Amino acid sequence: MPTSESNRPKVVLIVDDIPDNLSLLHDALDEAGYTVLVATDGAAALTRAGRQQPDVILLDALMPGMDGFEVARRLKADFATAHIPIVFMTGLTETEHVVAAFEAGGIDYVTKPIRPQEVIVRIAAHMQGARQVSLARSALDASGQATIAIRMDTGALVWQTPKARQLLAEFAPPDGDKAPADLLQWITTSALARTGNQTVLPFSLVVADRRLVFNLNEQTADGEWLVSLREESDRASIDALIPAFGLTQREAEVLYWVTKGKTNRDIGDILGLSPRTVHKHLEHVFAKQGVETRTAAATLAINTLKAGGD
Template identity: 60%
Template sequence: MSAVPSDVSARHIVLIVDDVPDNLMLLHDALDAAGYTVLVATNGEDALRRVQQCPPDVILLDAVMPGMDGFAVARRLKGDSLTRPIPIVFMTGLTESEHVLAAFDAGGADYVTKPLRPPEVLARIAAHVANARQVAEARTALDAFGQGTVAVDADSGRMLWQTPLAGRLLERYFGAGDDHAPPRLAAWLRHAAAARAIGQEVAPLLLAGADRRLLATLHDPAARAAWLVVLREESDEGAIALLAGAFKLTRREAEVLYWISLGKTNRDIADILGMSPRTVNKHQEHIFGKLGVETRTAAAGVAVNKVHGR
């Protein structure tokens, strides 16, 4: 019965949600024969629990069920940034336009009509699995250079999507939250939007942790519908090693340059590194020579650009 190439279906999970046993059996057998891992739920509450336990790649969702109907289930899933990317294919015998529109309004990606035709369902599932995989790979690729990305709706402040790294960084620095941008991040975005509107530069948002910092920058300020925020975690040790390698500095010179880039005075740096201000001055002279600059401001600018990848 398989109408789906094994390279598309293999290892992918489909959740079927329907209160009619015959429909569950028909779809389970067809999807299982096509190589999918199949999960089933007979009501909306059970469906939400199964998604949390084992997120599927695609959900086949009955629109009309006792209790929580499919539209309510879809709205719950689309209201959570972790489950929002999962494509939902509605199953319905309601072909009137208002029901079709309701399915899409609730977050559905597609729909099939009853009585169900397994070949059609398999073709729809294969298409959505392939698309979801491409989207997931693209978002994971954004994390490859150590920078997480999150898209935030410009009007509501709701997080539209986030890469895996962005999700971890948001939780680490802001704690567990709801589906909206954390208050401090949202406030910074509003300030950034106001500043951009009058042509001003926007300083990155910097959050300090124990030995690391989170730097948030607005990647695409020209976007009207959504803000694209790039999150990057930095550490003192990593930045110092980067500066040492990039400019052929000694360890001490790299440390001095790093603290200069953070706006510390020579006396501050002496206290931090446990040396005399005079020794700091000597290191600073060597740094200026190796960087080809003449002032602390210029040295700091070179260091900031290197550390932040500009």
């Protein structure tokens, strides 16, 4: 039976080059019921985080070789690990170092010498939020929706569903983890319009006869904007009709052109079929939709396509 999000083991990755620190935190977290992973350098931390997807990372700021700030930047630049909360551990409390920790992607920090109970309390708070986000993102992934999350202060695409990644690659391949500049400008303008109770118009990218439409959803507690994507084109509409009514590819094509007001002869010319063959396909469509007329079939299809685009 699959493990649910609520009873999945709580995993913490500790990254520190000092064995005594690792031992102190490992024992405290283990006693508190966490599954503990350890890494003693930046390279090992990146590998373990990518493979085992911890819920929270405790990261030493100053390590030989790759320091914690660089490790954090690399974790946040990788879609597979960008969502993981990072809590820095540092003996440096000067403002410049605290700022550096947050700029590198940290969500919090604790100072050395480490006080295990303080660390446990902070981890518990961040883990609860992280799990709620993870559950929501998993639901979007499973539903096949196209959604992205953008961090406006950096312009970074911090997360995207598989469907969104596919669409962006086809319409506007991102520059690394950066969102397209015109998309960022639209979010800024739309956010301002929303605060003034003004209408927020969608943003579109057009490639040939295909159009990718972006709609602004909401801003998360972390300040990231969620944006939904949908493709509008003949092909996308036809593909949407297939699972909606259990149609074959050809039946969906015939039904789509019926929604456009085309006659059987028109449809035959478009698809390279005889009017009689088009009529046969329509009979099958009517049966699968549970309707008896061309108008009813078209209305049902139009309403289905409209609902899918909302």
